[in-house]
Amino acid sequence: MTQTITIQDKNQTSDLKIDRMTIYKQSRIIEARDAKGHTHYVFFYENEYLNYVTPKADTTYPYVKNAFQNGTTITPPHPLIHAQCSNTPYKKKSFNDLFAKLPKHRTLQETVLIATYFEGFIMKEKLVHLIKKLYYQNRRDGKLLSCFRILNILRDFAPNHSVTHSFTSDLQFTRYAALYKTNDESVLSRDPIYVEKQAYAKLPKASAFQTLDRLYQQQNRWIDRLTLHIRRVQHTQNETNYLFLKTLINEYIPENRFELLEDLSNRGLTVEPFLQDMLQAYLDDAQLESALQLICQHELVLYPTQSEQLITIVKQKELITQSLTPEGLQKLILTVCDNIDEEQASTILYEAVSSLLIDQTPAYVQSWAQPIKDIKIAEPLIKKIDEMNILLEDPSQQRRLGELYHYFHQPQKAIECMSWEMELNDEDPKPVQWLSKLYHEVGMLDEHKAYQKLYVDMVKRA
Incomplete structure (x- = not known):
């Protein structure tokens, strides 16, 4: 299933197909393509839409590259993408307008941080000039600590720039530098951007995880928190961590959890509680092939309720034929023989054999059955398939071959055999009787009545 996002430039709107989204510190970036295949990036600061931009082929975009390399990247369909996007079009903004309005509801530190996102889309020198301007705005207001916070961002963004060197040499920052160096709690508690940056760089260390988890709870950033726990369970492959992640999923995403479970599966999560949840999701969605693959790959043991669900799905004969490959059918047989009683397995x-015979020959089914020939409950059916292959080489045994086709729910093939038998033995009423019965089963009532009459006449003449 595809997910889309709508952008608007003046009066022109375009629906973009989302390729992926990364969640990196405070930012979220959606990469999407328009109908012509052109890529666009849609930027967010936490839940706030910032702007969308269109990259050029010959230009590098350091922040975008870094975000997709070091953030948590998800692909559609995914509930976190649903949660991030709105149904209203995202309007194109001029950068001048964006950075004129941001300081009205964001701190200057946040505004500076957001400016660094657009390196490559805006010339670096212009961005440095903007940062310098915001720095001096704080300086004029006597907010030296705020200036120091901006300087920390500038050091990461343009460490070798003359402006950075100039600000760094300011002796008034010496005491702030000392407080940050010693991780003074009273200072750091008022600089969550710095705290997040430092902790993010130290992941997957437990202390860094705990710092971020606490920060995201305090700031009510549930998407970031859920993503953090996804990263953790992917790294640790720990059952306890998964069970806690599951409680968060149930809390934040009461619906569409299947997509998130599939994302965890794609990330290689294999802890037992997750595998059982994934299996249950496949069974609930009647995804028989995926359920069987999961069962066989991880040698899962089904709970009684899961066995019952599996049987219910399998009894839908059309579902088996349409959704399972022959290999999938093999997996099904091998799975059910270990998990359910003999009658249900039979x-x-x-x-399964009946569905295969719709499109395959008895010879193909005979070869297909080799991996299950030693299963006791399979012996009677395999004997019938073996018999069919022998009868195919004997024109005088078409009636018996037709009976076997009928046994496996193949009335049209049975009709062919009985018609051939009637031609070979035109005095024998048995194939005629069979034809009357078979045509009735396929709903061809005129033919049924004609052969029924012929049968009665033949019996009277006998």
Whole structure:
């Protein structure tokens, strides 16, 4: 399933197909393509839409590259993408307008940080000039600590720039530098941007995780918190960590959890509680092939309720035929024989063989059945398939071959055999009786009545 996002430039709107989204510190970036295949990046600061931009082929975009390399990247369909996007078009803004309005509801430190996102889309020198301007605005207001926070961002963004060197040499920052160096709690508690940067760089250390988890709770950033726990469980492959992540999923995403479970599966999560949840999701969605693959790959044991669900799905014969490959059918047989009683397993095996014979020859089914030939419940059916292959080489045994096709729910093929048998033995009423019965089963009532009459006449003449 594709997910889309709508952008608007003046009066022209375009629907973009989302390729991926990364969640990196405070930013979220959506990469999407328009109908012509052109890429666009849609930027957010936490939940706030900032702007969308269109990259050029010959230009590098350091922040975008870094975000997709070091952030948590997800692909559609995904509930976090649903949560991030709105249904209203995202309007194109001029950068002048964007940075004129940001300081009205964001701190100057946040505004400076956001400016660094657009390196490559805006010339670096212009961005440095903007940062310098905001720095001096704080300086005029006597906010030296705020200036120091801006300087920390500038050091990361343009460490070798003359402006950076000039600000760094200011002796009034010496005491602030000392407080940051010693991780003074009273200072750091008022600089969450710096705290997040430092902790993010130290992931996956437990202390860094705990710092970020606490920060995201305090700031009500549930998307970031959920993403953090996804990263953690992917790294640790720990059951306890997964069970806690599950409580967060249930809290924040009561619906559409299947997509998030599939994302965890794609990230290689294999802890037992997750595998059982993934299996249950496949069964609830009647995704038989995926359920079987998961069962076989991880040798999962089904709970009684799961076995019952599996049987219910399998009894839908059309579903088996349409959704399972022959290899999938093999997995099904091998799975059910270990997890359900013999009667149910025999029923599934019968339905599997019958579905295969719709499009395949008895010779193909005979070869297909080799991996299951030693299973006791399979012996009677395999004997019938073996018999069919022998009868195919004997024109005088078409009636018996037709009976076997009928046994496996193949009335049209049975009709062909009985018609051939009637031609070879035109005095024998048995194939005629069979034809009357078969045509009735396929709903061809005129033919049924004609062969029924012929059968009665033949019996009277006998």
